[in-house]
Amino acid sequence: MQINVGKSDSHKIFFLKCISCNHSYEISMPSFISDILPKILDVEAKNLLRSFKNGNIKYYDNHGIQGLQFRKSVGKIEAGTMICFGDKMEIVRGFPKIRRTLMLYPSLKKHFNHVIAIEEKMNGYNVRIALINNKITAFTRGGYICPYTTKKAPEIMEMGEFFNDHPDLVLCGEMVGTENPYVTHNYREIGELGFRIFDLRKKSSNQAIPIKDKITLLEWYNLPGVDFFGIINVDDAPEIIFELIDKLGMDNREGVVLKDPEMKIEPLKYTSSNAHAGELEYAFTYPFDFGRAFFFSRVIREGFQAYELNETEEEIKKRAHIIGESIIYPMIRTIKHIADDNQASEDIIIHVDNLEEAENFARHLRDLGVVAIVHSFSDGKAVIRRIHQSTTDRISNFLRGGLY
C-alpha cells in the first residue's frame, strides 16, 4: 500500500494506492486511524482513536518523512513508534522500555530461563537506524528523526551492505562519546563520537534477533556492537554481575543489560553506584529542571544494592557520603554560578559542515522541547548552548529574595 498525504479544509487526507491492483482512494486521517491502522497494527480501533484524540498519535512531517508518530504507547505498540508513509508504508517500532532489577538474587532466577547473556549498558542516547524510503534514517527514542545522527551515523560506520541484505531490520544502538549532542560521556575507546549496537530488531514486529545470531551478523557486516560479557548460568549470575558492576563502576561506566540469549524474555538492566552518583550530580547541577525527577529512583537503587551486597558500616557510610556530595556540591556550584549573573546552561559541541546545519540541529532540539541556541560556529565546530530555564529562573528568584 502506497500512501500519499494531501490537505483539504485543514484536515489531512491520506491518498492510498494498492500496490497489487493500482486502485487508489482517499481517506481522512481520523478514518485511517480508526479503520485501517487497527488491522495493520493488530490493536483495537477505540484505543488508537483515543490516543489520537488525546494528541498522543501525531501527524509527523519533517526531514523529508511523513508519517504518524506515537508519543505514548497504545496497547503493545511502544511509544516512539513511527508509521512512515512513502512508496510503501514502513513501521519502525519504538524501542521497548527496559525494566530494572533492584535485587539480582531473586529477580534473575524468577525472570530468566537457566541462562543469561550479559552486555554492557552504555551512557549515551538510544537511536534506531532503519532504511526508510531507501534512505538510512536515524530515529530518537521518542520517534523523532534526528538530522545530526542521520548524517553522522553513516560517517562512523558503513551500513550500506547490511541494509541492502536486510532492509527489514532496524539497528538499535547507543550514540556515545564526548561530542554527542544529547548525553556526553567519555569512553576511552570512543572519544568524540561513536555508535554501539545492542539489538537487531524486525521493523514491523519489533522481534529481536537472538544474541548469537546478532553477534555473527554484526561481525559479518563489520558493525560495532556493545561489549558482550558472555552467557552465564542464572545461579552464578549475581556474583558475576556484582564483580562486573564493580569493575565497570571503577572505570566510570554505567552498567549491564541482562538478556535472554533467545531474546524471547524482556531484558533487565542493572547499574553501578558510580552511575547513580554521576546522574545525581548532573541532575543537581540543574536542580529545578532534573533534580526532583532523577533523585528518588537513584537513591532507592543505592539502598537495595548496599543491602544485597551486605555492606559493612564503613561501606554504607562511604556510599551515603558520595550520594550527599553528588547532590549538595553541584547544587551549591550552580547557585554560585547564577549569583554571578550567569545562566544555568550546558554547551554541546557538534561537528557540522556549515552554520545552517548547526541552526538546523538547534531547531530540532527546540522541536523536542529543549531551549537551545547556536552559540558559536567556526572551523566546522558548532557550540550549541542548551539553557536550563527553570533552574536559572527559580534560583535567581530565590537569590533576589523570592519565597519558596
Add this chain to the structure above:
Amino acid sequence: MQINVGKSDSHKIFFLKCISCNHSYEISMPSFISDILPKILDVEAKNLLRSFKNGNIKYYDNHGIQGLQFRKSVGKIEAGTMICFGDKMEIVRGFPKIRRTLMLYPSLKKHFNHVIAIEEKMNGYNVRIALINNKITAFTRGGYICPYTTKKAPEIMEMGEFFNDHPDLVLCGEMVGTENPYVTHNYREIGELGFRIFDLRKKSSNQAIPIKDKITLLEWYNLPGVDFFGIINVDDAPEIIFELIDKLGMDNREGVVLKDPEMKIEPLKYTSSNAHAGELEYAFTYPFDFGRAFFFSRVIREGFQAYELNETEEEIKKRAHIIGESIIYPMIRTIKHIADDNQASEDIIIHVDNLEEAENFARHLRDLGVVAIVHSFSDGKAVIRRIHQSTTDRISNFLRGGLY
C-alpha cells in the same frame, strides 16, 4: 442564624432559623453553598460551587459537630476552614500556609517593614482550639476535629476563663512532645505532651492579634506561648537569625517563624540544617510513603543555607555527608527490617481512659487516611500502630525479585 440539618431523598437539607425574627425556612446544601455562603464568606458563588462539586467542600458530621469542611482553599478562605452549625453558625478559618525564605538577606528586607518579631517554630502538629457550641474544640490543620487533642488540651492548660472573655478568638498552637499521636519530638521542657500557642486569631476573619498584645493576653490568662526571641531591626536580622538557628539546631530544635509585630504582613519561616536532616531521616525510614515528597525541598534549603552562610569546603562537605547519611542509613535499616518479615510501622503512645477511647482515636486516624490499629492497651497507655503500607508492600515486592 441557626442551622439544623436534616435529610430527604439522600440529600442534605439545611433548616435555617433567623435569630432576630425567628423566621425559619429550609434549603438544600447546594443552594446554601451557592446562595447564602457567598454572602457570609464574601467569596464568589461560582468558586464555592465548583469546589463543592469537586468534593473539596464536604459536609462534616463527627464528634458532635455538623458543618462544612474546606478540604482545599477557595479564594481567600483557607484549606482547613470549618463552617460549624449549631445554635449559631461559627466559622473557624484554616491556619494560613506559612511561606519559607531561602535567603534571609534579601528576602527579609523586601518582605518586612523595618522590624521583625522572632518566635520559635516547634516540631509538632498544628492545632486550632476554639469555642464551638460553647464547647472547647480542637481542630487539626485539615479542619478535622481531633478527639484526642480536644480531650487533652484542657488537661494541660486552663482555657475556661480565656474563652469566657474571648469567645471570638481561636488559640493557634503546636501540640508537642514524645507522646503525641502525630509528630513526636523530644523537648526537654515538655516531655510527654505539651501545647505552645503562637497565634491568637479572630474566628471568622482570621485576623491575628499583634505580637505584644498576644503575649500580654497569654500571660494574663496563664496560657503557654512559644518561645519569643524579641523584636529586632530588619538590617540586623540575618546575622541574629543565623546565630539563633545554629543554637536551635545544635539543641535539636526546628527553627523560627519571622513575623510582622503588627501581624499585618504574612509570617515567614526559616529552619535549621539539623531539622532538614531529621525530616529526611524520618522520610527515608518510610521511603515509598514520604521519601519522594519530602526530599526535594529539604535539599534545596540546604543548598541555599550553605551558600548564604558562605561556607568553607569543609563545612559543605560535612553538610553533604549528613544529608547522605540521613537518606541512606534509614532506608537500609528499613529494607533489613522488612527482609526480616516485619512491617514498616510506627508505634504511637497515647494516654487514654479506656480501650474505647483508643479505638476511637484509631478510627479518627483512619478517617484522615492513615492505616492505624490499636496495638495494645494497659494502665491507661495505648499503643497505636501506624502502618506505612506503600513502603511495606513495595520493599517486600522488590525483595522477592519484583522489577522497578
